Amino acid sequence: MxxxxxxxxxxxxxxRDESLKIFIEQQYKRLSEWLLHIPKDKYIKRFIELDNRGYVWKDKVYKQLINEFGIEEITWEELLQDYLSYFKENCVxxxxxxxxxxxxxxxxxxxxxxxxxxxxxxxxxxxxxxxxxxxxxxxxxxxxxxxxxxxxxxxxxxxxxxxxxxxxxxxxxxxxxxxxxxxxxxxxxxxxxxxxxxxxxxxxxxxxxxxxxxxxxxxxxxxx
Missing domain, CATH: 3.40.50.1000 (HAD superfamily/HAD-like)
Known part of the structure; x- marks a missing residue:
């Protein structure tokens, strides 16, 4: 029994796949002041690739994004905090x-x-x-x-x-x-x-x- x-x-x-897509699009809009030099589709695509279906923790993901895209006015810690604060609002x-x-x-x-x-x-x-x-x-x-x-x-x-x-x-x-x-x-x-x-x-x-x-x-x- x-x-x-x-x-x-x-x-x-x-x-999670759908939730992540919605979250990263919203993050790009929320932080566009610092991310606008990166094409939105490129930022979203690269984040999803680096995330590797959630098996890579986001500190590594954001460090890599900052490196690759030359993001200078916002830190990886601030990007990570945004993830921790807002992902829950996009849960599908x-x-x-x-x-x-x-x-x-x-x-x-x-x-x-x-x-x-x-x-x-x-x-x-x-x-x-x-x-x-x-x-x-x-x-x-x-x-x-x-x-x-x-x-x-x-x-x-x-x-x-x-x-x-x-x-x-x-x-x-x-x-x-x-x-x-x-x-x-x-x-x-x-x-x-x-x-x-x-x-x-x-x-x-x-x-x-x-x-x-x-x-x-x-x-x-x-x-x-």
Whole structure:
């Protein structure tokens, strides 16, 4: 019997690619006094390239942008602070996020979250999506001192939810840090399909979050 669903955040619940595009365009407008010598499309394109889907922290990204574009009147620290302050205002959820979480709660399924990243930054994004009220536990790597794919962070989430690996399922978009890592401790897995990876060996694959409650219901109706 499945009692809990544990989610990744970026690329699973938060449409990070879309959020980032909106944020960087807004940043360019906000700071245009210092960035106007750079064509907007060029600034946006290069930021997204350097960001590498969030796997490069923004201090390095902004240092590189300042170098490449000869930005002189604003520092990388100020650009980074702008990111920390304003990204949360541009958070875009994937379709059917809230209705999916509400259905899980109606079915008495516990909800957990494990995300890599900076503690307050990720919590601000979670609150911006208005999903913290649905979660029973949230683990953010900076605050936990461990990050995915370390099995300890998955085990810590299950301990907080008071469920076993067999009573839970993990939903994520990364084949190694989410799917394989959760499988390594005996959790079932759902891969939230994305364009960047193919042939991911998860127990289930979904295109849309609305499919998740159906999977849980299906598993819980099977005889044990």
């Amino acid at each position: 499945l009692k809990a669903v544990v989610f990744d955040l970026d690329g699973t619940l938060l449409n 959820p994937f379709s059917n996020l809230i209705s999916m979480l509400e259905e899980l709660k109606r079915n008495n399924i516990q909800i957990g979250m494990i995300t890599n990243g900076k503690g307050q930054f990720q919590m601000d994004n979670i609150k911006a999506l208005d999903i913290n009220k649905y979660t029973d536990t949230i683990l953010i790597s900076e605050w936990e001192g461990i990050k995915k794919p370390d099995p300890k962070i998955f085990k810590a989430a299950l301990e907080k939810l008071d469920v076993s690996a067999k009573e839970s399922i993990f939903v994520g978009d990364h084949p190694e840090k989410d799917v394989k890592a959760a499988q390594s401790i005996g959790m079932k897995t759902i891969w939230k399909k994305g364009d960047q990876w193919g042939n991911v060996k998860a127990d289930f694959i979904v295109d849309d979050l609305e499919e998740i409650p159906q999977i849980i219901n299906q598993l819980n109706s099977e005889p044990y």
